[in-house]
Amino acid sequence: xxxxxxxxxxxxxxxxxxxxxxxxxxxxxxxxxxxxxxxxxxxxxxxxxxxxxxxxxxxxxxxxxxxxxxxxxxxxxxxxxx
Amino acid sequence: xxxxxxxxxxxxxxxxxxxxxxxxxxxxxxxxxxxxxxxxxxxxxxxxxxxxxxxxxxxxxxxxxxxxxxxxxxxxxxxxxxxxxxxxxxxxxxxxxxxxxxxxxxxxxxxxxxxxxxxxxxxxxxxxxxxxxxxxxxxxxxxxxxxxxxxxxxxxxxxxxxxxxxxxxxxxxxxxxxxxxxxxxxxxxxxxxxxxxxxxxxxxxxxxxxxxxxxxxxxxxxxxxxxxxxxxxxxxxxxxxxxxxxxxxxxxxxxxxxxxxxxxxxxxxxxxxxxxxxxxxxxxxxxxxxxxxxxxxxxxxxxxxxxxxxxxxxxxxxxxxxxxxxxxxxxxxxxxxxxxxxxxxxxxxxxxxxxxxxxxxxxxxxxxxxxxxxxxxxxxxxxxxxxxxxxxxxxxxxxxxxxxxxxxxxx
Numbered sequence: 001x002x003x004x005x006x007x008x009x010x011x012x013x014x015x016x017x018x019x020x021x022x023x024x025x026x027x028x029x030x031x032x033x034x035x036x037x038x039x040x041x042x043x044x045x046x047x048x049x050x051x052x053x054x055x056x057x058x059x060x061x062x063x064x065x066x067x068x069x070x071x072x073x074x075x076x077x078x079x080x081x082x
Numbered sequence: 083x084x085x086x087x088x089x090x091x092x093x094x095x096x097x098x099x100x101x102x103x104x105x106x107x108x109x110x111x112x113x114x115x116x117x118x119x120x121x122x123x124x125x126x127x128x129x130x131x132x133x134x135x136x137x138x139x140x141x142x143x144x145x146x147x148x149x150x151x152x153x154x155x156x157x158x159x160x161x162x163x164x165x166x167x168x169x170x171x172x173x174x175x176x177x178x179x180x181x182x183x184x185x186x187x188x189x190x191x192x193x194x195x196x197x198x199x200x201x202x203x204x205x206x207x208x209x210x211x212x213x214x215x216x217x218x219x220x221x222x223x224x225x226x227x228x229x230x231x232x233x234x235x236x237x238x239x240x241x242x243x244x245x246x247x248x249x250x251x252x253x254x255x256x257x258x259x260x261x262x263x264x265x266x267x268x269x270x271x272x273x274x275x276x277x278x279x280x281x282x283x284x285x286x287x288x289x290x291x292x293x294x295x296x297x298x299x300x301x302x303x304x305x306x307x308x309x310x311x312x313x314x315x316x317x318x319x320x321x322x323x324x325x326x327x328x329x330x331x332x333x334x335x336x337x338x339x340x341x342x343x344x345x346x347x348x349x350x351x352x353x354x355x356x357x358x359x360x361x362x363x364x365x366x367x368x369x370x371x372x373x374x375x376x377x378x379x380x381x382x383x384x385x386x387x388x389x390x391x392x393x394x395x396x397x398x399x400x401x402x403x404x405x406x407x408x409x410x411x412x413x414x415x416x417x418x419x420x421x422x423x424x425x426x427x428x429x430x431x432x433x434x435x436x437x438x439x440x441x442x443x444x445x446x447x448x449x450x451x452x453x454x455x456x457x458x459x460x461x462x463x464x465x466x467x468x469x470x471x472x473x474x475x476x477x478x479x480x481x482x483x484x485x486x487x488x489x490x491x492x493x
Binding site: 018019020041044045048051052 | 147150208209211213
């Protein structure tokens, strides 16, 4: 099973690829919009890429709750463990 | 009412011969072909397997994350526009951005984005990019060029197939003459070397099928020509009012004397065989530029290497210029770079301007046996132009019966 750190690291790669944010900046306490400057359209791409990478479903209604990297990692962990 | 004088103060290009204006111009003068046999997997089933791709991939120049958000068309346009902007010395010029306009044309638009997202759609609709629309829309390139430099006057995208690039220059000229802008980034872009356009143009019998000799495929005016060679690239020119250019001490390559636009009113794809529409475009460009046929010493022809088009244009030039045709050195850059569709007029306008500026006309290659229906003085080697005042015409014609001729002159 993937550890929190492994999920964060894979997610950081996705955010880097799509939005150009340095991998090391994508930490659990960072807000996608306020800290990392990931805009709403890039967030749509991040969500779809994450769904494919982790084989989880992230419903549109859920995306607005994923404010920080930690929120997203936790959601993915729940999906993987559920 | 006297017309506002409009001059060219910056040039930028990315072409099958080079990633900038200098290398492209050098390639043209050297008579180098940018054609090659395509090796992509997707080409294997196609009747036409040759094209002229750009010499330098735009993704080598544009920042990775930015490049992701730009269709290939827009990537090429931004590369050319950055060069033109720097060449014109506009970066620290204090230009009022509300007086900066854009006219960047395309023939087809963001086809890479359209097709790749259609593939994604068939797999899973959620995989369609949220940026697909702003990337595939035809005005995307003009909009991104505008954003790159903060243009706040009109940002336009003329779409008239292969006449688009020249129409953009005509539109830029108008914007300055109408007092709507002081500076306009004008040009065209096209990056559609892909299976669909190759197959579709091939089905129209418009493309050369000389797959075994790609460098010999594009042969305007030659008796054995069998169609055009699909190229890609972009050209952007900085158009500026003469007054504005002089006030900021800009270098000036040439002046745009006038533009002539007409429609054939004949057929959606075939040129009017009488050359009447193309003739009117050239005549209007001369009229608008207060030029007489004898002022024209050089013609950068549309000359795509199709059997019908080359003959119709030759006829049209004779009708427009009469006996003065004999004193105008004609050339066909498409023999080297292929047909850049919506970028053709822009890149070839740059070649026309540089021919006036350096007083030398690049050669037409692959002209082994002149079609006896062609009556033009064609440069098959680089040809020097005389000293003194010179004017030149650049022709571009497009499917739909669009004709656009631009007259440039030395300054």
